[in-house]
Amino acid sequence: MKVCSECGSQVSDQYTTCPNCGSMNLTVQNNIQPQMSAYQQPVYNQPIQNQNGNIGWGILGFFIPIAGLVMYLVWKDTNPADSLIAGKGALISVIVSMGLCILYIAFIVLMFVISLVPLIFNFM
Numbered sequence: 193m194k195v196c197s198e199c200g201s202q203v204s205d206q207y208t209t210c211p212n213c214g215s216m217n218l219t220v221q222n223n224i225q226p227q228m229s230a231y232q233q234p235v236y237n238q239p240i241q242n243q244n245g246n247i248g249w250g251i252l253g254f255f256i257p258i259a260g261l262v263m264y265l266v267w268k269d270t271n272p273a274d275s276l277i278a279g280k281g282a283l284i285s286v287i288v289s290m291g292l293c294i295l296y297i298a299f300i301v302l303m304f305v306i307s308l309v310p311l312i313f314n315f316m
């Protein structure tokens with residue numbers, strides 16, 4: 193896609209002169225044009241917007257991972273966007289609770305070690 197420097201109209205690549213005003217100052221717009229359409233399309237295009245899924249299902253999946261997993265399996269084919277976000281919510285929830293579990297175990301171990309310190313000093 194080219195853009196006419198004189199009148200600003202979009203010109204197809206096969207043209208060497210602008211069909212609108214006859215100018216030969218055509219600039220190749222490979223970079224700017226796709227970026228602009230990429231920004232504009234999600235706003236107007238409903239199906240693309242839906243690909244992000246409803247964040248509510250992600251939050252529900254986070255708090256109730258089982259529900260998130262069920263939603264993921266049920267919607268996998270019919271509603272991939274919501275299925276994915278519910279699955280992600282459940283996955284994040286599992287990772288966070290595993291992280292908390294590890295922190296909890298580390299805390300218990302730390303407390304145990306600290307409680308042993310006076311005993312070690314008594315032996316010295």
Ligand SMILES: [Zn+2]
Pocket residue numbers: 196197198199200201210211212213214215
């Ligand atoms: Zn022109």
